[in-house]
Every structure is written in C-alpha cells, then in structure tokens.
Amino acid sequence: MSNETIVLHEDTRSGNCYKIRLLLAHLGFPYERRQYDILNGGTRTPEFLSEVNSNGRIPVLQVGDRYLPESNAALWYLAEGTRFVPEDRFDRADCLRWMFFEQYSHEPNIATLKFWKVFIGQENWTDTQRILATSKKDAGDAALAVMNEHLEGRQYLVGDSLTIADIALYAYTHTADQADFDLKAYPYVMAWVDAIALEAGHVPMEA
Amino acid sequence: MSNETIVLHEDTRSGNCYKIRLLLAHLGFPYERRQYDILNGGTRTPEFLSEVNSNGRIPVLQVGDRYLPESNAALWYLAEGTRFVPEDRFDRADCLRWMFFEQYSHEPNIATLKFWKVFIGQENWTDTQRILATSKKDAGDAALAVMNEHLEGRQYLVGDSLTIADIALYAYTHTADQADFDLKAYPYVMAWVDAIALEAGHVPMEA
Numbered sequence: 001m002s003n004e005t006i007v008l009h010e011d012t013r014s015g016n017c018y019k020i021r022l023l024l025a026h027l028g029f030p031y032e033r034r035q036y037d038i039l040n041g042g043t044r045t046p047e048f049l050s051e052v053n054s055n056g057r058i059p060v061l062q063v064g065d066r067y068l069p070e071s072n073a074a075l076w077y078l079a080e081g082t083r084f085v086p087e088d089r090f091d092r093a094d095c096l097r098w099m100f101f102e103q104y105s106h107e108p109n110i111a112t113l114k115f116w117k118v119f120i121g122q123e124n125w126t127d128t129q130r131i132l133a134t135s136k137k138d139a140g141d142a143a144l145a146v147m148n149e150h151l152e153g154r155q156y157l158v159g160d161s162l163t164i165a166d167i168a169l170y171a172y173t174h175t176a177d178q179a180d181f182d183l184k185a186y187p188y189v190m191a192w193v194d195a196i197a198l199e200a201g202h203v204p205m206e207a
Numbered sequence: 208m209s210n211e212t213i214v215l216h217e218d219t220r221s222g223n224c225y226k227i228r229l230l231l232a233h234l235g236f237p238y239e240r241r242q243y244d245i246l247n248g249g250t251r252t253p254e255f256l257s258e259v260n261s262n263g264r265i266p267v268l269q270v271g272d273r274y275l276p277e278s279n280a281a282l283w284y285l286a287e288g289t290r291f292v293p294e295d296r297f298d299r300a301d302c303l304r305w306m307f308f309e310q311y312s313h314e315p316n317i318a319t320l321k322f323w324k325v326f327i328g329q330e331n332w333t334d335t336q337r338i339l340a341t342s343k344k345d346a347g348d349a350a351l352a353v354m355n356e357h358l359e360g361r362q363y364l365v366g367d368s369l370t371i372a373d374i375a376l377y378a379y380t381h382t383a384d385q386a387d388f389d390l391k392a393y394p395y396v397m398a399w400v401d402a403i404a405l406e407a408g409h410v411p412m413e414a
Contacts, residue, residue, distance in 0.1 A: 002296070055312060055353050068300055070307040077300035089209070093275055093284035096303075100277040104310045105262060128338055135335070146262050 004064030006031040009052055011038045015171035016071035017059040018205045023075055023167050025203040072099040075164040084164050094158045098165035109140035111172045113179035144186045151188035162199055170196050211271030213238040216259055218245045222378035223278035224266040225412045230282055230374050232410040279306040282371040291371050301365045305372035316347035318379045320386035351393045358395035377403050
C-alpha cells in the first residue's frame with residue numbers, strides 16, 4: 001500500500017464504517033477519522049457532495065487526496081495482498097461474492113431495519129416504511145438462512161481463516177437483534193459471530 | 208485462470224447475466240451456457256438451490272465443480288490479471304467502488320423497475336410495487352446523476368480504458384429507457400453508453 005495518509009470519513013454508529021475500523025484494527029494500520037452526523041444531513045452538504053462523495057454516503061476512505069466511497073471497496077483497497085484476502089483466485093472472487101451478497105441481500109434489509117428501529121423509531125415510520133418493514137424482515141431472514149446453511153461445518157465464510165468477507169458480513173449480523181432478528185434461529189451464524197469476536201486484534205463497534 | 212470448464216448459469220433476459228457474456232466476448236474466452244426461466248421459478252427449484260445457488264439467483268459462474276454466485280464477483284474472477292482490471296491499486300479498488308455502487312444504488316432501482324415494467328406489466332403490480340415504483344424512479348435518477356457528473360470529461364468510469372466497472376454499469380444503463388428513465392437528461396452517460404457499444408469485441412445483449 002502507498003504511504004499516503006488514510007482518513008476515514010464516517011459516522012461511528014454506521015456498521016458500514018465499523019467494517020473498515022475493524023479491518024484497520026486487525027491490520028494495525030494508523031489512520032485519521034472524520035465524523036459526520038448522518039441523522040442530520042452531514043453527508044448531504046454541498047462541501048461533502050462536491051469534495052468527498054457525490055453519492056452523499058459514508059464511509060469514504062480518503063487516500064492522500066483521492067476519495068474511495070463504498071465500504072467494501074475500502075476493505076478491498078486496504079486488505080489486498082494481506083492475509084485478509086485469499087491467495088487462491090477462486091477464493092478471492094468468492095470473498096467478493098459474499099461482499100456483493102452483503103450489499104444486495106443483507107445490508108438493505110438488516111441494516112435498514114436497524115436504522116429505522118434504532119435511529120428513527122417505529123412510532124415515526126411513514127406508511128411506506130411500515131409496508132416495507134415486513135418484506136425487509138423476510139428478506140433479511142432469507143439472507144441469514146443462506147449464511148447459516150453455508151456456515152454449517154465451516155469456521156469462516158471463505159477458506160480457513162478470517163477474510164474481509166467475514167468482516168463485511170459481521171458488521172450488521174452481530175447487531176441483527178437490534179433489527180428484531182433472532183440469531184438463535186441461525187445457530188451456525190451465531191457460533192460464527194461469537195468466534196469472530198474472539199479473533200486476536202478484534203475491536204467492538206463502539207471502540 | 209484455470210483450465211477448468213466455465214459454465215454460465217443464466218437467463219438471457221437478465222442484464223446481470225449479460226455483463227458476464229459481454230466480458231467473456233471481450234476476453235474471447237470459451238464457455239458453456241445453461242438457461243433458466245426466472246419468471247417461472249427456474250432458479251428456485253430444490254436442485255438449483257442445493258447445487259447451484261442457495262440464494263436462488265442467477266447468474267452463477269460454474270468453474271469446474273465450484274459455483275460462484277453474484278454477477279460482479281464473476282466479472283472479477285474472469286477479469287483479474289487482464290486489461291479489464293486496472294494495474295494501479297487505488298484504481299482497482301475504484302473499479303470495485305463502481306461495482307458496489309451498481310449493486311446498491313443502481314441495479315435495485317433501474318433493473319427492478321425494468322423487470323416490473325417489461326416482464327410483470329404495470330397492470331399486474333401489487334400495491335407495494337405501486338408505492339415503491341416512485342422511490343425507485345427517484346433513486347435510479349439519483350444514480351444516473353452520480354454517473355453523469357463523474358463521466359463529464361471522462362471516457363471511462365475508471366482510468367483511460369474499458370474496465371469491468373464500465374461493463375457492470377453498462378448492462379442496465381443501456382436499457383434504462385425500458386424502465387422509463389430518460390438518458391437524454393444525462394448527456395455524459397449517453398455518450399459513454401454509445402462509446403461502449405463501439406468498443407472492439409462488443410456484443411449486444413440479445414446475442
């Protein structure tokens with residue numbers, strides 16, 4: 001990796017930002033943090049949109065004077081060439097498979113429901129949110145079921161050591177109870193969550 | 208890449224499957240194709256779920272006896288080490304940034320609306336689909352605006368040649384009119400779409 005300064009543009013409450021902090025902790029890599037309040041439009045200001053991310057989202061990984069949006073792209077940038085990305089070509093792509101699964105089938109359901117429940121509050125939901133909550137709950141359960149089936153007899157999602165696929169999916173799985181998902185229904189997922197928290201170098205979300 | 212046989216499990220009508228055919232055409236790489244009818248539960252059969260993809264989706268890239276779901280993971284597997292993935296570390300991650308953007312901010316809006324309009328038919332929509340269509344149209348337009356701003360003064364999304372980021376986003380952008388998006392409002396996107404179709408090795412979606 002380059003010697004340029006790494007700055008994480010983040011909101012500490014976001015699981016997508018936590019992924020990157022968790023990987024950086026495992027890597028022991030120094031970085032700066034810049035905080036934004038996503039609940040009050042902190043990532044929709046003219047300055048943020050023009051300088052950091054025109055898509056108005058965090059996290060963004062700043063590398064020198066270049067900006068990299070998308071949490072899982074940041075994981076890849078930081079982890080490539082380390083033990084957190086597999087050496088085998090198929091396994092490397094399989095890591096990305098789980099990371100795309102996370103952003104398509106897992107995060108839009110489990111993270112969004114957590115956000116609505118914890119930060120917006122069910123009493124403030126719009127009619128659309130009320131309608132969507134049911135399908136997001138079903139789709140989130142389907143995603144957890146896919147993980148549970150895969151993790152039966154496996155310690156990690158890909159290969160036999162911790163990769164960025166585990167880190168990406170850990171972020172919103174380990175707090176899925178806050179979105180009213182019952183991890184007890186997914187025993188292999190629960191064992192995997194518990195084991196990841198015991199990895200040397202692990203840091204909790206609140207760190 | 209290995210010498211194992213490549214099989215694409217697909218539905219020809221899916222833009223996510225087309226991405227892979229387009230890349231394989233550029234690579235001139237031989238492969239087999241296996242068709243499923245997504246409109247009639249072809250990817251939800253017990254055989255498909257147990258052998259090909261427990262998440263019930265196509266495309267899946269089969270490499271020998273291993274199965275790789277997620278269209279953009281398949282692009283990475285096939286393109287790594289070729290001219291369709293940049294050599295620079297930051298640019299490589301930036302390619303993934305646009306591919307995660309595609310699966311999070313673009314495809315769930317533009318591809319889903321196309322599917323609902325072309326394959327389900329507006330007269331058959333549920334109340335939920337009717338409510339969601341408006342927010343998906345707005346979010347799809349926001350995604351096209353992000354691309355348009357980025358493509359001003361650029362020929363490609365990343366670097367100065369065609370990469371899998373372009374291939375991933377081309378798939379559903381070039382048919383966005385079928386989802387009632389007006390590409391004339393995004394002139395840099397329109398120029399980029401036109402230019403990609405003129406690249407040597409290009410094949411249309413219907414091929």
